[in-house]
Amino acid sequence: MLMTAPEPPASSAGPTGGARDPRLEVTYGVRVAAWWSVCFVAIVVGVAVLIRLLNSxxxxxxxxxxxxxxxxxxxxxxxxxxxxxxxxxxxxxxxxxxxxxxxxxxxxxxxxxxxxxxGDIQTQLDQAADDIKNWLITGPLELSEHDVDEYTTSLGDTISDNRSSLVSGFLRTAxxxxxxxxxxxxxxxxxxxxxxxxGSIWRWFVRIFPPHTREHAHEGGVAAWRTLVVYMRSLVLLAALNALAMVPVMMIADMPLVVPMAVLLFLGSLVPLIGVLVAGVIVCLIAFVANGVTTAIVMAVALILIVQLFGNLLNPIILGKFVNIHPLAILVTVTAGTLLAGIFGAFVAVPLVAVINNVVHAVRTHHATIAPAPTGATAGTLDEEA
Structure with missing residues (x-):
């Protein structure tokens, strides 16, 4: 049966003919929307304060x-x-x-x-600079050698003029x-x-919660830890597979720094979507500098195929149902994490969302399956286990 709010009386004037109550003039839907808005704003403010505190x-x-x-x-x-x-x-x-x-x-x-x-990389970079200069002169732009030299000189002057800012940036880096x-x-x-x-740290943390919620907190913590373990294991395994699969491709293409590039791909794969994209761009740039455009295109195609192959075939098998997040949600999550906390935010965004999702599901399932118990029974059980 559909429950509806009672209709306000036709006339809300008091027995003495006083003014109408303005609260009764607001419809039920508007009141519900207002309360939802207040709760939403309170949650956003709380999360913003928490993020600011953690950032401090x-x-x-x-x-x-x-x-x-x-x-x-x-x-x-x-x-x-x-x-x-x-x-x-x-x-x-x-x-x-x-x-x-x-x-x-x-x-x-x-x-x-x-x-x-x-030394080899420096030589290749110098050669690449010469090739770019020749392309600007003989290519579609058909710039004169004087113009190219002038642009190069202007770039050097710009770097020289901003030397102080570069030094201060170095000090900040130090x-x-x-x-x-x-x-x-x-x-x-x-x-x-x-x-x-x-487990003593976790038991102490659970005892912070009110007695009637400690069992829910315990179940949520178990689900969170299981999710994080599965996620980290799959993340490292897939990153290693991506890097190892690219090693023979780079060796066949006769690229320099094969091992460092493989390690870079491994580290980049630890950040979903964005990390492997950045690492792949660097690898393609090195391939372009060392061996030309064709090798760079081959590297890009091979990397896309390997990442898609392992991501679509092995990732669901390794993760199972513990970390079931849509690719669009991963992209939105990583982007939001990057905007809020940079590289660290991009790294922890996906496991954080996966943990929160599984914790909410585990707590709801546990709450629906347990029988009502007297107040304090759950607390006593957990205190005895601690």
């Missing part, structure tokens, strides 16, 4: 978020070791040391490769580098503590 302590926010995501990637290995009898502390420390060692060796290898090939170093150290310690934790 960005060093803590970023390092803790990255530590949680690294822990989600490494924790299954810790759980597998504890399952075969290895103590939790020993398993956590061992996996942490191995993971950091692999990451450090990978970074050292990439930096050494780039350093060794720096200051940011200090923040990156301190944040990296903080992230390492946070990751180690999270991997050594046996």
């Amino acid at each position: 302590i960005s060093l803590v926010t970023i390092t803790v978020a990255v530590a949680v995501m690294i822990t989600a990637l490494l924790e299954p290995a810790v759980r597998a070791l504890t399952r075969i009898g290895v103590p939790r502390a020993l398993a956590g420390i061992g996996v942490f040391v191995v993971g950091i060692a692999v990451l450090g060796l990978s970074m050292w290898f990439v930096v050494s490769q780039v350093t060794d090939a720096a 200051t940011s580098a200090i923040g990156v170093i301190s944040g990296s150290v903080f992230c390492l310690f946070a990751t180690l503590f999270l991997m050594l934790d046996d």
